[in-house]
Amino acid sequence: MKYSSVPNSEKFHNNGNRDRFFNIGRLVPFLFTSLAAATIFSFFVLYSPYPFEFLTKQGLDSVQNQQDHHVVQEQHHHHHDQNNVLSKPQDQQQQQQQQQQQQHLDQNNIPPKPRIKESCDLFKGQWVPELRGSLLYTNSSCATIPNSKNCFRNGRIDNDFLNWRWKPDKCELPRFDPKAFLEMVRGKKMAFVGDSVSRNHMESLLCLLSPVETPKDIFKDSEDRFRKWYFPGYDFTLMTLWTRFLIVGEERMVNGTGSSIFDLQLDKVDENWARHIPEIHYAIISGGHWFFRVMYLHEGNNLTGCVYCSKPNVTDYNVTFIARMAFRAALNYINSCKNCNGMVTLLRTFAPAHFENGAWNTGGYCNRTSPTGEKEIDLSSFDLEMRTIQLEEIERVRKEEKQGKKFGVVDITRAMLMRPDGHPGANWGNKWMKGYNDCVHWCMPGPIDYWSDLLMAVLRKETGLDS
Numbered sequence: 001m002k003y004s005s006v007p008n009s010e011k012f013h014n015n016g017n018r019d020r021f022f023n024i025g026r027l028v029p030f031l032f033t034s035l036a037a038a039t040i041f042s043f044f045v046l047y048s049p050y051p052f053e054f055l056t057k058q059g060l061d062s063v064q065n066q067q068d069h070h071v072v073q074e075q076h077h078h079h080h081d082q083n084n085v086l087s088k089p090q091d092q093q094q095q096q097q098q099q100q101q102q103q104h105l106d107q108n109n110i111p112p113k114p115r116i117k118e119s120c121d122l123f124k125g126q127w128v129p130e131l132r133g134s135l136l137y138t139n140s141s142c143a144t145i146p147n148s149k150n151c152f153r154n155g156r157i158d159n160d161f162l163n164w165r166w167k168p169d170k171c172e173l174p175r176f177d178p179k180a181f182l183e184m185v186r187g188k189k190m191a192f193v194g195d196s197v198s199r200n201h202m203e204s205l206l207c208l209l210s211p212v213e214t215p216k217d218i219f220k221d222s223e224d225r226f227r228k229w230y231f232p233g234y235d236f237t238l239m240t241l242w243t244r245f246l247i248v249g250e251e252r253m254v255n256g257t258g259s260s261i262f263d264l265q266l267d268k269v270d271e272n273w274a275r276h277i278p279e280i281h282y283a284i285i286s287g288g289h290w291f292f293r294v295m296y297l298h299e300g301n302n303l304t305g306c307v308y309c310s311k312p313n314v315t316d317y318n319v320t321f322i323a324r325m326a327f328r329a330a331l332n333y334i335n336s337c338k339n340c341n342g343m344v345t346l347l348r349t350f351a352p353a354h355f356e357n358g359a360w361n362t363g364g365y366c367n368r369t370s371p372t373g374e375k376e377i378d379l380s381s382f383d384l385e386m387r388t389i390q391l392e393e394i395e396r397v398r399k400e401e402k403q404g405k406k407f408g409v410v411d412i413t414r415a416m417l418m419r420p421d422g423h424p425g426a427n428w429g430n431k432w433m434k435g436y437n438d439c440v441h442w443c444m445p446g447p448i449d450y451w452s453d454l455l456m457a458v459l460r461k462e463t464g465l466d467s
């Protein structure tokens with residue numbers, strides 16, 4: 001079984017047929033319709049390198065052959081709570097490309113083990129049945145579940161997906177203990193740095209902590225991208241710092257509308273998160289979903305390459321290479337921060353999406369009701385390649401940790417590859433987008449809550465509290 005968790009291959013320099021690829025002139029009719037849609041709905045971001053190809057050229061027949069896409073949804077809370085899709089189709093050739101990519105990966109995929117100071121690898125294991133194993137809060141005990149992840153409220157009927165527990169092969173993972181967690185982080189500030197899946201993790205942590213103390217909502221920007229909660233009893237601050245790429249990445253605007261083409265600055269981290277780090281003790285950094293787009297890469301004033309641009313005189317890179325450069329830049333930036341003594345940075349590895357039988361915009365869905373086994377995981381999947389580069393970049397920076405800083409990983413990729421049942425799917429409460437499924441974010445409560453069990457276990461190690 002294969003999920004199409006992502007993958008748009010980037011090998012089109014092998015394809016000879018450049019004319020078929022993206023061409024800005026074709027955008028125009030699309031932009032007018034999407035402009036209307038975008039003002040009615042809010043913002044739902046998806047990734048495909050050939051956003052407009054099939055609408056304008058390929059026709060709908062190509063759709064059936066498509067592999068999937070990832071979706072990143074960025075919710076906005078305007079006067080209504082809806083989200084929107086800025087449409088993003090895909091090219092038929094990608095399937096071939098993906099096959100090539102997978103062959104390539106079959107030869108190369110040897111994911112490195114994270115270096116963890118312990119004998120047991122917490123991240124390698126299985127989901128084992130346990131009644132209410134994933135249930136540490138409910139939609140009535142936690143008041144802060146966002147509607148789009150409140151799957152039961154939005155009509156999810158099955159609840160067997162809650163009856164599982166993550167069991168590392170060689171040990172037990174201690175269950176999340178909110179009191180002990182809050183004691184551990186007393187007087188500290190913790191930030192989740194990343195995209196909407198990063199925020200999903202923070203929201204889950206907030207619910208896990210809710211039985212002990214209701215936090216104060218102390219900051220929220222107009223688009224709900226930056227958010228801060230405060231737990232007075234523990235003087236603990238929890239925040240999300242939103243960033244698409246970790247580095248600077250500006251969307252090109254065409255007549256005031258996003259074009260879904262990005263200019264990335266490989267030598268500049270995104271200050272929207274980076275300027276906060278001197279006040280942060282614990283950072284949980286993640287990303288990856290946004291890199292599946294047309295991107296132009298810059299260093300200083302030089303255009304040094306692109307992804308999916310297919311321009312004759314610009315070097316084409318692949319998605320994971322660019323993601324690697326972005327993570328490297330972010331981790332180096334943190335490591336060389338002079339005012340961040342003792343800061344602990346944990347990289348939460350790539351969270352797979354699970355669209356089956358289609359992409360997000362071609363009827364792909366994720367309606368399974370139980371986990372899949374370890375054997376069913378596609379070891380050559382793109383998700384694991386993304387994880388590999390993330391682990392390698394963490395390893396790199398760990399070798400030169402400066403000024404008492406520490407770097408570690410919360411490696412959820414393999415565990416979550418087995419949880420196609422953990423997404424909202426059709427139950428994400430968006431009345432404007434019936435028929436589209438969210439197979440990227442995670443239901444709350446649900447298996448995402450285990451990310452905090454792992455986070456707690458890793459923090460204990462990194463802070464020396466576990467000895």
Ligand SMILES: *[C@@H]1O[C@H](CO)[C@@H](O)[C@H](O)[C@H]1NC(C)=O
Nearest residue numbers: 138139140150151152153154
């Ligand atoms: C909570 O979940 C139950 C199902 O478990 C559902 O019937 C109910 O509507 C939900 N309530 C809220 C407030 O989300």
Ligand SMILES: *[C@@H]1O[C@H](CO)[C@@H](O)[C@H](O)[C@H]1NC(C)=O
Nearest residue numbers: 024027028029031254255256
């Ligand atoms: C931008 O708007 C102007 C004026 O409405 C129009 O002439 C032009 O074609 C538009 N350009 C694009 C790329 O949509």
Ligand SMILES: *[C@@H]1O[C@H](CO)[C@@H](O)[C@H](O)[C@H]1NC(C)=O
Nearest residue numbers: 267298299300301302303304
């Ligand atoms: C930009 O390109 C010029 C000429 O190739 C080179 O000298 C310069 O170092 C480059 N700048 C950066 C920031 O890469």
Ligand SMILES: *[C@@H]1O[C@H](CO)[C@@H](O)[C@H](O)[C@H]1NC(C)=O
Nearest residue numbers: 302303304311312313314315
């Ligand atoms: C690529 O070629 C185009 C057209 O010949 C030119 O305008 C552009 O400056 C070139 N870009 C680079 C990076 O050389």
Ligand SMILES: *[C@@H]1O[C@H](CO)[C@@H](O)[C@H](O)[C@H]1NC(C)=O
Nearest residue numbers: 101104105317318319320321
């Ligand atoms: C992506 O590019 C890097 C660097 O050029 C290369 O090492 C890697 O094998 C490429 N990955 C794929 C899937 O082509």
Ligand SMILES: *[C@@H]1O[C@H](CO)[C@@H](O)[C@H](O)[C@H]1NC(C)=O
Nearest residue numbers: 357363364365366367368369
């Ligand atoms: C999942 O959805 C597909 C397509 O709508 C349907 O054919 C299938 O029966 C569903 N499976 C479950 C378990 O609901």
